[in-house]
Every structure is written in C-alpha cells, then in structure tokens.
Amino acid sequence: MSLTATIFDIQHFSLHDGPGVRSTVFFKGCPLSCFWCSNPESQHMFPEVLYYRSQCKQCGACLAACPEGLLHVEDGRVKRAQGCKACGQCTAACRYGAQILSGKKMSVSEVCDEVHQHWRIFMQSGGGVTCSGGEPMAQFPFLFELLKTLHEDIGLNTCIETCGFSSWENYRKILPYIDELYMDIKHMDSTMHQRGTGRGNEIILSNIRNMAQAGKDVTIRVPLIPSFNDTDENLEQLAGFMRGNGLRRVEFMPMHVYGRSKYEALGRTLDVDESRPPRTEVAVACLEAAGIEAAVQHL
Ligand code: SF4
Ligand code: SF4
Incomplete structure (x- = not known):
C-alpha cells in the first residue's frame, strides 16, 4: 500500500521558502504548540473544518449535507456538535466558502504529480520543492x-523547514535528499521554550549542533515574538550559540496576527501581546555584530 500523509495546502510560486520559485507542501500536525502560531490549522494532525461566519449566508445547505446530522444554526451561526469525522460533505455543499476542510490524505505520487507541473519554473529560477508545516x-x-523521489528520481532541488523536534536518526536519514535546510530556534532558554511552545529546546539545539557538525549549511529561523524572545539576553545567547557552532545565517520573522480569523474559524482564540511590535532592528544588529548574516522575512 502506498504511503500517505495529511497535507493541508500546496502553495505554488513561493518566493520565501528557499532559493528561486518554489512549491511549498504544508504537512498537517506539529509536536510544538507555539502560542503565536499563525497557522492554527497546521497544529493537529487530523483534518479539521474551519467555519467563517462572515461568509455564511445561512442557506442551510451544509446542515442538509452532513450525514451525521451534526450541524445546526444558533445565534446566527452554524454550530457543529461533537463527532465530526471531517468527511467534507458540508464543505463541498457550501457555495460561499464559509466551510473549509483543512487537511487531506495524499500519496507520494499525488504530491509529486502536483508539484512537477511547475518543473519549468523551478529550472528557470533555480527553485524547487519545500516541505513545511506544521512539521x-x-x-x-x-x-x-x-x-x-523528488531529489533522486525527479532531480528537483529540495528543502525542508523544520522546528527541529524529531530524532537525530531521522534527520540523518534525510540528509542525502535535501539541498536546503531551515531550522527554527524559538528561545535559547529551555524553560521559556517550554512555556512558549509546550516543549523544551534540548532536542532542537542538539539536532542543530549535529547538522552543523555534519557540514550541512543550515539557515536558522526565529519567529520574533515581543516580550518573549526579542530580549537582549536571548538575542545575545542566540548569537553565541550560532557563532559557537559555525552557523552563519539567521532569518527573523516578526510576529503577525493575520491568522486571527483562522483561530475564530476553528472556535479558538489567538492570545498574543500586540501592545508593541517585536524588536526587529535590535535583533538584526545584535546578530550582525556577532558576524552573522541576519535578514528579516515578513511572512
Ligand atoms: S465534515 Fe462531515 S461530519 Fe463533519 S460536520 Fe461536515 S458533513 Fe458533518
Ligand atoms: S452551506 Fe455555507 S453559507 Fe450555507 S449555511 Fe452552511 S456554511 Fe453557511
């Protein structure tokens, strides 16, 4: 039986996920649960339905379509009872884009077929395929x-963006098949990392050290979150860690709240401090002072 994964999106013509023009495959499910996550639909491995009240015309088509009879209208919005199997009948019935199914099972060949349509653009731009998430x-x-398959059989440039929380054995296995590698550091202090993401940082820092020792060119990515990791102390520790391990490049991604509507569509709340923006310029200056190439990516 062919392998499948739960994928929640494949975006083409991406310019921020590695060199050239790329197709980015978003895997659903992540071992971390960062409180600022801008893609809340990426966190759980299982498919989920997002309901956008502002789009809803209350036509009732989704209520009739649900084979489990789970939907009803209350206070001007569609409510979903427990037991949703994410079968997608309601989302297929909605003509207004108010119900969106996030996550579907895809096989390796289905993903390859979809991204391979853009091989000409990859060749012309020096791009390829990036696997992201989720994780x-x-x-x-x-x-x-x-x-x-992408790297060996098709000959495309490949990249992964990873939070770093997996076994070194697995990272070691994929090394021959990746050209580019982005690894996140959310906080240098493990207790703070645990507070912000639900996990300590020991495994992550160890994997990054191992990658550097294996001679892999790693770009470090840091989501910059005000009052969490943009402090002088954390930035100086980051600079020390990178310099000590020969890591030469960091990209800061300032926190944004564009994902707020997705939280609402999932019946969740985004709870972040928006009283000030992250200290992006300070972060760049601190890392550059340590001789590290630092850039800002607005995603
Ligand atoms: S996804 Fe399927 S089970 Fe869930 S509410 Fe929609 S129709 Fe019902
Ligand atoms: S089918 Fe779409 S527009 Fe109609 S009630 Fe359901 S969510 Fe609203």
Whole structure:
C-alpha cells in the first residue's frame, strides 16, 4: 500500500521558502504548540473544518449535507456538535466558502504529480520543492519517500523547514535528499521554550549542533515574538550559540496576527501581546555584530 500523509495546502510560486520559485507542501500536525502560531490549522494532525461566519449566508445547505446530522444554526451561526469525522460533505455543499476542510490524505505520487507541473519554473529560477508545516518530520516515513523521489528520481532541488523536534536518526536519514535546510530556534532558554511552545529546546539545539557538525549549511529561523524572545539576553545567547557552532545565517520573522480569523474559524482564540511590535532592528544588529548574516522575512 502506498504511503500517505495529511497535507493541508500546496502553495505554488513561493518566493520565501528557499532559493528561486518554489512549491511549498504544508504537512498537517506539529509536536510544538507555539502560542503565536499563525497557522492554527497546521497544529493537529487530523483534518479539521474551519467555519467563517462572515461568509455564511445561512442557506442551510451544509446542515442538509452532513450525514451525521451534526450541524445546526444558533445565534446566527452554524454550530457543529461533537463527532465530526471531517468527511467534507458540508464543505463541498457550501457555495460561499464559509466551510473549509483543512487537511487531506495524499500519496507520494499525488504530491509529486502536483508539484512537477511547475518543473519549468523551478529550472528557470533555480527553485524547487519545500516541505513545511506544521512539521514535516512528524510524518517521517512519507517525508522520507517524498524527498527521495523528488531529489533522486525527479532531480528537483529540495528543502525542508523544520522546528527541529524529531530524532537525530531521522534527520540523518534525510540528509542525502535535501539541498536546503531551515531550522527554527524559538528561545535559547529551555524553560521559556517550554512555556512558549509546550516543549523544551534540548532536542532542537542538539539536532542543530549535529547538522552543523555534519557540514550541512543550515539557515536558522526565529519567529520574533515581543516580550518573549526579542530580549537582549536571548538575542545575545542566540548569537553565541550560532557563532559557537559555525552557523552563519539567521532569518527573523516578526510576529503577525493575520491568522486571527483562522483561530475564530476553528472556535479558538489567538492570545498574543500586540501592545508593541517585536524588536526587529535590535535583533538584526545584535546578530550582525556577532558576524552573522541576519535578514528579516515578513511572512
Ligand atoms: S465534515 Fe462531515 S461530519 Fe463533519 S460536520 Fe461536515 S458533513 Fe458533518
Ligand atoms: S452551506 Fe455555507 S453559507 Fe450555507 S449555511 Fe452552511 S456554511 Fe453557511
């Protein structure tokens, strides 16, 4: 039986996920739960339905379509009872884009077929395919097969963006099949990392050290979150860690709240401090002072 993974999006013509023009495959599910996450639909491995009240015309089509009879209208919005199987009948019935199914099972060949349509653009731009998420390493057997096929059989440039929270054994296995590598550092202090993401940082920092020792060119990515990791102390520790391990490049991604509507569509709330923006210029200056190439990516 062919391997499948739960994928929640494949975006084409991406310019921020590696060199050239790329297709980015977003894997659903992540071992971390960052409180600022801008893609809340990426966190759980299972498919989910997002309901956008502002789009809803209350036509009732989704209520009739649900085979489980789980939907009803209350206070001017569609409510979903427990037991949703994410079958997608309601989302297919909605003509207004108010119900969106996030996450579907795809095989390696289905993903390859979809991205391969753009091979000409990859060749012309020096681009390729990036596996992102969520966390692509969380569906490792599929990721391994996908990268191997894309890199070895099709000959495309491949990249992964990872939070770093997986076994070194798995990272070691995919090394021959990736050209580019982005790894996140959310906080240098493990207790703070645990507070912000639900996990300590030991495994992540160890994997990054191992990558550097294996001679892999790693770009470090840091989501810059006000009052969490943009302090002088954390930035100086980051600079020390990078310099000590020969890591030469960091990209800061300032926190944004464009994902707020997705939280509402999932019945959740985004709870972040918006009283001031992150100290982006301070962060860049601190890392550059340590001789590290630092850039800002507005995603
Ligand atoms: S996804 Fe399927 S089970 Fe869930 S509410 Fe929609 S129709 Fe019902
Ligand atoms: S089908 Fe769409 S527009 Fe109609 S009630 Fe359901 S969510 Fe609203």
